[in-house]
Amino acid sequence: MGGLLMFTLAIITCLFWLFVLVDATLGMRRLPMLQKVVEDDVLIKKGPLISIIVAAKNEETDIEASLRSQLKQTYKNIEWIVVNDRSTDKTGAIIDNLAKEDDRITPVHIKDLPDAWLGKNHALYTGYRKAKGDYLLFTDGDIYFHKDVIAKSLTFFQNNKIDHLTLTPNMNVTSFWTKAFVTFFLFGFSYFKRPWKANDDKSKVAIGIGAFNLLSREAYEAIGTHRKIAMRPDDDLMLGVTIKQNGRKQRVANAIPYLEVAWYRSLKEAIIGLEKNTFAGLFYSYFMVLFSISGIFISQIWPFVALFVTEGATRFLYGVVILLLFFVYQQTANVMAKGALKYFVVFPISSLIFMYCIARATILTTIRGGIVWRGTFYPLHQLKKDLHK
Missing domain, CATH: 3.90.550.10 (Spore Coat Polysaccharide Biosynthesis Protein SpsA; Chain A)
Incomplete structure (x- = not known):
């Protein structure tokens, strides 16, 4: 049963990134x-x-x-x-x-x-x-x-x-x-x-x-x-x-x-800088935070892990997923930033760091009751109110 579930997940992930690749390739050419x-x-x-x-x-x-x-x-x-x-x-x-x-x-x-x-x-x-x-x-x-x-x-x-x-x-x-x-x-x-x-x-x-x-x-x-x-x-x-x-x-x-x-x-500056808008970009929704973190893990980190813990057709499919990720990266990040492709070698670690950013921003915003941006505190209830304008 577990093997069938992993195989099904691999197929879904593979199809997802295939769609993204086609969409991004055609889309970026039109930019x-x-x-x-x-x-x-x-x-x-x-x-x-x-x-x-x-x-x-x-x-x-x-x-x-x-x-x-x-x-x-x-x-x-x-x-x-x-x-x-x-x-x-x-x-x-x-x-x-x-x-x-x-x-x-x-x-x-x-x-x-x-x-x-x-x-x-x-x-x-x-x-x-x-x-x-x-x-x-x-x-x-x-x-x-x-x-x-x-x-x-x-x-x-x-x-x-x-x-x-x-x-x-x-x-x-x-x-x-x-x-x-x-x-x-x-x-x-x-x-x-x-x-x-x-x-x-x-x-x-x-x-x-x-x-x-x-x-x-x-x-x-x-x-x-x-x-x-x-x-x-x-x-x-x-x-x-x-x-x-x-x-x-x-x-x-x-x-x-x-x-x-x-x-x-610096990386530290980037993580701190994203505090202000990461949670906002997810509409201050804890469901969206959970959905985003889970989605990143399943679609962008798990394929690399799966190469070592799965076998047969499932392992092959996850190999295809990683190849698709590389081509999507080539069609997106490498078009929007000079020399980006070489950083794909640390792609799983970058994914983990981004997951950490989302979790960190959400937790800090919740604990503080708002965000601190360039030395000024903005209450969460006021930030949420602006969502409905």
């Missing part, structure tokens, strides 16, 4: 590449004002280099609203100094956080209220821009007559285990979120990536601005979701050569 966009010269010279709104809290390590990369854009009709969100380091001073060098920068300093707001969401909303542009680009204080990224993005935006464009950046991570974890995260994000479906106007799938969320002002105001998602720690994703829910057109494009983020510098 637009920003590098293939030819800039509209007329648009570059006479295009509309774009307001780049940067939220920064304790970003003294990256904020200056990030902003200097943005200031080099070939597209010139840009203003920067750089919001210093209650920083306790030199972030505010760095922003002020850059504003003295370039009058396109408007510094905004937030001293206090109003009730019923997450810090970053409030910072971006505050920046919007200062912005004059017909287009709004929301980004973080540690993103590095290639000089053509705005020109290509606006050309793509107008050519496709859309309301929202989000770009996938290159994750600039150096340490082995951090890179392994990041590439596994991209693998999971790809097969679970299926970003290519966000480009299907008939699909409910939606994507928003914090490194680059470009919207028309009209669309942003129509969906309720960041007020609509004031208490969502996964604000970038929810911005995209809200766009789709309101019947607006959204596109996601691969921009690895044009956009870079120093996401997390």
